Amino acid sequence: MQLGTMAWRTLMRNKRRSVITAFSVGFGVLLSVTFTASGDYAYTNMINTSAVMGLGHLSVEHPDFRDTPTLDKRLVDAEAVQQRVLQISGVTGALVRIMGQAMFASGAKSVGGAFIAIDPAQETPAHNIFLRTLIEGQCFSAGEDRGVVVGAKMAEKLNLRLGKKLIFTMTDKNGELVSELGRVSGIFRTGDDSVDGGVVLLPLDLVRKALGYEPTAASLVAIFLEDHRAAKTIQGDLAQLWSRSKEITVLTWQESQADLAGLIAVDQLFNYLLQFLVGLVIAAGIMNTLLMSVMERQREFGIMMALGMMPGQVVRLVLLESCWLGILGLALGVVITTPWFLYMTRIGLDFSGQIGTDYSAGGVLIDPVMKFRLYRESAMWIAWAVFFLTIVAAIFPAFKAGRMTPVENLKQG
Amino acid sequence: MNNTPLVQLENVSRIYQQGKLQVAAVTDFSLEVQCGEFSVLCGPSGSGKTTILNLIGALDEPSQGRVLLEGRDLAQLGRSDLARLRRDRIGFVFQSYNLNPVLTACENAEFVLALQNIPHAQRRQRVMAVLAEVGMAELAERRPDELSGGQQQRVAIARAIVSRPAIVLADEPTANVDSATAAAILELMERLNHEQGVTFLFSTHDQRVMDRAHRLIHLRDGRLERDEVRG
Numbered sequence: 086m087q088l089g090t091m092a093w094r095t096l097m098r099n100k101r102r103s104v105i106t107a108f109s110v111g112f113g114v115l116l117s118v119t120f121t122a123s124g125d126y127a128y129t130n131m132i133n134t135s136a137v138m139g140l141g142h143l144s145v146e147h148p149d150f151r152d153t154p155t156l157d158k159r160l161v162d163a164e165a166v167q168q169r170v171l172q173i174s175g176v177t178g179a180l181v182r183i184m185g186q187a188m189f190a191s192g193a194k195s196v197g198g199a200f201i202a203i204d205p206a207q208e209t210p211a212h213n214i215f216l217r218t219l220i221e222g223q224c225f226s227a228g229e230d231r232g233v234v235v236g237a238k239m240a241e242k243l244n245l246r247l248g249k250k251l252i253f254t255m256t257d258k259n260g261e262l263v264s265e266l267g268r269v270s271g272i273f274r275t276g277d278d279s280v281d282g283g284v285v286l287l288p289l290d291l292v293r294k295a296l297g298y299e300p301t302a303a304s305l306v307a308i309f310l311e312d313h314r315a316a317k318t319i320q321g322d323l324a325q326l327w328s329r330s331k332e333i334t335v336l337t338w339q340e341s342q343a344d345l346a347g348l349i350a351v352d353q354l355f356n357y358l359l360q361f362l363v364g365l366v367i368a369a370g371i372m373n374t375l376l377m378s379v380m381e382r383q384r385e386f387g388i389m390m391a392l393g394m395m396p397g398q399v400v401r402l403v404l405l406e407s408c409w410l411g412i413l414g415l416a417l418g419v420v421i422t423t424p425w426f427l428y429m430t431r432i433g434l435d436f437s438g439q440i441g442t443d444y445s446a447g448g449v450l451i452d453p454v455m456k457f458r459l460y461r462e463s464a465m466w467i468a469w470a471v472f473f474l475t476i477v478a479a480i481f482p483a484f485k486a487g488r489m490t491p492v493e494n495l496k497q498g
Numbered sequence: 499m500n501n502t503p504l505v506q507l508e509n510v511s512r513i514y515q516q517g518k519l520q521v522a523a524v525t526d527f528s529l530e531v532q533c534g535e536f537s538v539l540c541g542p543s544g545s546g547k548t549t550i551l552n553l554i555g556a557l558d559e560p561s562q563g564r565v566l567l568e569g570r571d572l573a574q575l576g577r578s579d580l581a582r583l584r585r586d587r588i589g590f591v592f593q594s595y596n597l598n599p600v601l602t603a604c605e606n607a608e609f610v611l612a613l614q615n616i617p618h619a620q621r622r623q624r625v626m627a628v629l630a631e632v633g634m635a636e637l638a639e640r641r642p643d644e645l646s647g648g649q650q651q652r653v654a655i656a657r658a659i660v661s662r663p664a665i666v667l668a669d670e671p672t673a674n675v676d677s678a679t680a681a682a683i684l685e686l687m688e689r690l691n692h693e694q695g696v697t698f699l700f701s702t703h704d705q706r707v708m709d710r711a712h713r714l715i716h717l718r719d720g721r722l723e724r725d726e727v728r729g
Contacts, residue, residue: 087612094600388596391557392657393585393613395578491584492558 088398092405096413099378103410106374108421110414110471113367115422117360117467122426122457124356128349129458132313132338135449137214138280139184139201140341141307142316145170145323148334150304151341156185156296157258160333163303169326170308175319178212178309180204183292185304187255189235189285191243198239198283200253202292202303205229212309215273215286222247222271230291232270238282240272247272253287257296265295276443277450313338314460345449364474371478375407379482386486387494400487407479411472418471429457502569504664504697505531505554510563512549512720523549524720526563531665531699536691539701540708541717547701549720551667554699555588556580568664585613589658591668595650597642597657603649604629604638607656614661628656632686648679655683659690665697672704684710 096103136142145166147158160166163181170179183202188195203213206227210217215234216224225232233251235243245251247269254264267287274281293302310316316337327333339346379386386399433456444451512524524546531537531554539547552558553565556572565572567587575583584590589610597606604625611621629635632652642650651671658666668687672680688710690696700707708714716724 091598091600098600384596385598388590388592389598389609390581391555391584391590392610393581395581397578398613490557492552495552495557 088402089405089409092402093409095378095382095402096406096409102374102378103413104417106371107410107413107417109367109370110411110475111417111419111421113363113474114415114418114467114471115425116363117471118418118422118426118457118459118464119429120356120360121463121467122429122459123455124353125460125463126456126458127452128353129313130452131345131349131446131449134214134452135342135345136307136309136313136338137212137217138449139182139307140305140338141178141180141212142310142313142338143308143320143323144305144336144341145308145327145333146305146336147332151334151336154185154304155260156183156256156304157260159183159258159298159302159304160306161299162301163306164301166306166333170306170323173319173322175311175315176308177311178209180207180212180307180309181289181303181305182307183289183296183298183304185255187253187285189239189243190252190254191245191249193244194242196239196242196282198285200255200285200287200292202287202289204289205232212307214275215284218273218275219271220274222269224286225270225288229270230288231265231267232288233267234271234273234286235269236281236284237272237274238278239285240269242282245269245272251285253285255292255295258298263295263297265291267291275450277445278443279445348446360470364470368474368478371407371410371475372481375403375410375479375482376485378406379403379486383486383489383494385494386489387491387496390491390494396487400483403483403486404476404479407475407483408472410479411475414475415468415471426457426459429455433457503530503566504533504535504568505529505699506564506566506569507550507553508564508566510550510553510560510565512546512553512558513561522720524553524560527720527722528563529715529722529725531697533664533697534691534695535713536688536698536711537700537713537715538708538711539699539715539717540703541723542703544719545717546720547717548669550717551669551699551701554665555590555667556584585610586661587664589661589663589666591651591654591658591666591671593670593673595642595647595654595674597650597653599642602639602641603634603645603653603656606642606653607638607660609657610661625656625660628660629653631690632656646679647675648682651675651679651683652686655686655690659694659696663696665699668698668700670702670704671700672702672707677706680704680706 147160150158167179167181170176181204185200187200189198205224208216220237224234235245249269251267251269252264254262257263320335320337323335433454435454437453440453442453507527507529510524510527514521514523539550541547553560607629608621608625626635629638632655634652634656637645637649672683684707687698691698712728714726
């Protein structure tokens with residue numbers, strides 16, 4: 086007779102109580118999956134949305150560009166960097182871009198804003214949210230050297246329509262003001278007014294020429310990854326690759342978009358705290374059940390000790406009962422969570438009625454449909470956390486069972 | 499030849515604290531039990547029989563005096579050593595059987611052997627032989643709630659003797675069974691004592707048990723009243 090089998094049978098002696106306790110563990114799994122999977126989905130969505138707004142999951146740039154983003158700081162051979170990056174596994178795209186500040190003027194008015202100079206031959210909607218959200222016209226083509234794409238809000242402010250002229254003024258690599266003329270080829274609407282009123286897409290070659298850049302120069306190469314969680318690893322690989330160059334640095338999305346990273350970190354912290362508190366409540370329930378079970382069986386423990394069972398074996402027996410309770414709870418948790426998880430993965434809950442479709446946080450648009458996505462490590466983490474809490478909850482009852490002397494136990498019952 | 503008594507109690511007292519009161523369960527009690535004895539501690543309720551069995555069985559500690567088993571002073575042993583001693587050298591038979599309800603008769607009987615880490619096949623073989631000895635082989639796979647009181651006590655006896663202990667301590671083993679079953683159980687124990695030399699020490703106030711004992715140790719108010727050895 087193994088202790089594990091004995092523990093299982095003991096647990097099944099009071100089936101109703103064990104199943105009710107296991108259900109509370111299962112409910113803990115449901116709550117934990119809900120918190121974690123909604124977080125995994127929302128954070129991934131925010132990170133990926135943020136990436137396609139310009140900087141990618143990783144950005145290769147001049148080391149001083151982040152702190153003082155003037156246009157004299159550039160990658161002289163950005164195209165070579167791009168080609169090298171594309172050879173790395175896990176990279177789905179690498180795009181050469183120039184990003185900076187400019188003054189935009191039409192015949193009616195002028196406003197300040199940001200520009201992203203792109204190569205239309207390489208950009209795709211998958212890596213560029215502005216191309217994905219075009220509401221009028223289209224992106225300028227490779228041969229169209231004076232096309233510009235503006236946000237709907239800016240078009241409204243400057244009274245722009247398709248084909249209208251837009252003058253943009255910026256500081257070149259030598260610190261001189263330079264101006265160029267473009268014509269509106271497309272208008273986008275992301276839903277975020279600050280973005281729609283402040284961002285303009287410009288042709289890369291035109292901006293290079295205006296800034297006095299070399300033909301392969303750019304301010305950054307935006308890198309897109311299959312999985313944003315690989316950013317740190319790939320950053321390490323790339324940093325090693327260019328360890329000798331003082332002109333190149335690689336930033337992860339956490340470094341280049343510190344506001345977003347901070348927002349996610351704080352939200353995650355509250356999420357974990359909430360889960361911990363829920364876990365504590367459930368653990369208290371498990372402890373209560375096991376304590377009752379131990380108190381009811383004191384005489385039984387006394388008999389086992391009289392027969393030669395070591396105090397440590399008694400402790401182990403109660404801990405094993407708790408292990409079984411944890412396993413049973415996890416299994417029930419999977420059963421009750423699966424339909425909810427599948428619904429939330431496929432359909433989700435639409436909160437657009439409550440928060441609208443243009444809600445943004447950390448400079449990133451938030452998807453109003455709450456959905457689930459659970460990474461394998463998150464699922465493993467939940468399983469271990471639930472199991473760990475179940476064991477922790479059993480420690481006091483187990484030691485109580487093992488601490489008493491046989492004769493004390495035998496006097497009970 | 500080793501003449502050390504199997505059990506020695508030297509001027510043993512056991513005092514329990516009950517609130518502010520001190521209650522002496524056993525007072526200045528001395529006893530020696532030799533190998534192969536079939537002895538009975540007898541006396542009315544509260545005379546200290548169970549306390550003495552608990553002290554000999556290393557379940558309780560004396561307030562004064564010494565308890566020695568095979569010459570070893572139990573006070574010198576730690577909790578784990580005492581557990582090992584109970585596992586390897588002492589068998590217990592309790593008044594209300596106290597079989598583990600989640601284990602079958604066979605698993606109950608092999609419990610001590612499992613604690614001794616004896617391989618499964620070997621312990622199964624030994625347990626089946628002992629269950630056959632006590633007439634329970636046919637019911638080996640039944641759980642306690644599927645057995646009568648007498649059958650449960652037989653399994654309890656099997657559990658007590660399967661590890662071949664130096665002594666079996668039986669606390670009122672016939673108290674909860676009918677006369678016929680009590681007689682059968684006593685016969686079984688007598689046979690084990692006679693054929694296998696198992697030492698038994700009972701506590702009882704059942705005249706049927708006393709009638710079969712080779713030695714009657716009479717207790718009153720926690721003290722030795724009379725030690726009567728029969729032929």
